[in-house]
Amino acid sequence: xxxxxxxxxxxxxxxxxxxEAGDYVVVAVSGGADSLALAYALSVExxxxxxxxxxxxxxxxxxxxxxxxxxxxxxxxxxxxxxxxIEKVVVTITDGLEASARSARYEALNKASEKLxxxxxxxxHTHNDQAEGVLLGLxxxxxxxxxxxxxxxxxxxxxPLLSITRSETENVCAEIGLxxxxxxxxxxxxxxxxxxxxxxxxxxxxxxxxxxxxxxARSAELLRHDADALxxxxxxxxxxxxxxxxxxxxxxxxxxxxxxxxIRMAIYAAxxxxxxxxxxxxxxxxxxxxxxxxxxxxxxxxxxxxxRFSGRLSLLxx
Numbered sequence: 001x002x003x004x005x006x007x008x009x010x011x012x013x014x015x016x017x018x019x020e021a022g023d024y025v026v027v028a029v030s031g032g033a034d035s036l037a038l039a040y041a042l043s044v045e046x047x048x049x050x051x052x053x054x055x056x057x058x059x060x061x062x063x064x065x066x067x068x069x070x071x072x073x074x075x076x077x078x079x080x081x082x083x084x085x086i087e088k089v090v091v092t093i094t095d096g097l098e099a100s101a102r103s104a105r106y107e108a109l110n111k112a113s114e115k116l117x118x119x120x121x122x123x124x125h126t127h128n129d130q131a132e133g134v135l136l137g138l139x140x141x142x143x144x145x146x147x148x149x150x151x152x153x154x155x156x157x158x159x160p161l162l163s164i165t166r167s168e169t170e171n172v173c174a175e176i177g178l179x180x181x182x183x184x185x186x187x188x189x190x191x192x193x194x195x196x197x198x199x200x201x202x203x204x205x206x207x208x209x210x211x212x213x214x215x216x217a218r219s220a221e222l223l224r225h226d227a228d229a230l231x232x233x234x235x236x237x238x239x240x241x242x243x244x245x246x247x248x249x250x251x252x253x254x255x256x257x258x259x260x261x262x263i264r265m266a267i268y269a270a271x272x273x274x275x276x277x278x279x280x281x282x283x284x285x286x287x288x289x290x291x292x293x294x295x296x297x298x299x300x301x302x303x304x305x306x307x308r309f310s311g312r313l314s315l316l317x318x
Contacts, residue, residue: 004168005175011160012041012122015153019119021050026113026121027082028105029055031073031181034124037169038161040176042122043080055084056112056121058105069181076178085112098191113156125150125159128166131213132196134220139192143279144257145231148224149217162217234261243269246313248289260286267300271317276301288313 019025027042029035039055046053057073067088074084087108091101113121133149140146152159161169173180189195204212237258241250243266251259263285267277277300284298288308297307305316 003175004164004171007168008037008041008161008164008172009045011164012038013045015120015122015158015160016042016045016049016051019049019051022052024052024054024116024118026109026116026118027053027055028109028121028123029057029073029077029084030124031057031069031076032124033169033173033180034126034129034161034166036076036178036180037164037172038122038124039077039082040080040172040178041160043082047081053082054116054118055082056109057084057086058108059086059088072181079178087112098193110156118156120158121156123157123159124161124169126161126164126166126169127217128197128213130162130220131201131216132193134216135196135200136192141279143260144223144227147220148227149220151224165213230257231261234258234265238262238265244315246315248292248308248311248313251289251313256286259289266313266315267304267306270300270302270304270306270315272300272302272304285313 016025025042025046027035027039029039039053042053055073055077057070059067059070067086070086074086077084091104109121112118130149134147137146137149150159150162152162170180187194187198189198201213237254238261241262243262246262246266251262254262260282263282264277267281267285268274281298281300284300285306287295288298288306292308297305299305303318305318307314307316
């Protein structure tokens with residue numbers, strides 16, 4: 001059998017080389033094959049560069065036996081020479097279990113990395129996660145940014161395994177004798193991501209042919225480059241505008257992809273809560289610019305009102 005150890009180690013190495021001897025990095029370890037394989041690669045490569053690796057495992061306390069599972073992760077980390085912190089979190093369900101658990105997880109990872117003074121947090125998302133993310137984005141009717149899935153590097157977070165498949169991480173664990181945990185949530189088809197993984201992708205592979213996951217992940221990368229370029233253009237354009245008082249003719253003459261981004265920026269600048277603006281909200285404001293027929297002002301999240309007066313868009317927070 002071909003060893004997958006070299007490919008997983010070489011995926012991690014360039015990221016670690018950006019740091020200095022003595023630096024601390026955190027690896028988020030759930031106990032699944034992806035995060036165990038990532039921890040292994042970091043333990044080997046960081047040692048050569050005198051970088052300290054600390055594992056953080058999150059106990060979401062959502063399943064019976066979650067504390068034991070967190071302890072098992074810590075035991076496996078000891079075999080790799082990695083110290084571990086177990087962070088217990090309370091998941092407050094605000095926007096679905098998956099999203100709420102994710103928010104709690106990232107909050108705990110942020111706190112743990114701050115406490116350690118870590119320069120980076122490594123996450124074990126793989127090529128398969130990318131493909132699943134693109135399909136989920138397509139199903140939601142999302143824009144370019146959502147379809148571009150996850151970035152390899154975002155602030156303190158690094159995802160070095162986006163070119164590595166889930167089966168490769170499983171092979172790595174088998175090769176070095178680590179026992180991955182199979183999270184029952186990963187088989188629970190009430191979650192859309194699980195249905196994509198266990199039903200939609202296999203059906204697409206059967207109907208269209210193998211290589212769908214690779215094609216979706218490649219599309220995500222191309223879309224990310226496009227989204228980055230469009231975001232940059234919109235930010236440059238917005239820098240010369242007063243986002244509370246916009247000229248409708250000027251916006252009308254911009255490409256829609258740029259105009260919609262400026263509208264979104266303006267709504268947030270007026271005080272809408274982060275993450276609250278949907279495509280429907282943007283469309284309502286878009287209609288004031290491109291389909292004006294005297295309609296009333298648009299009421300948006302966070303008490304933001306947008307109205308058109310004398311050819312100008314006025315954004316108010318009340």
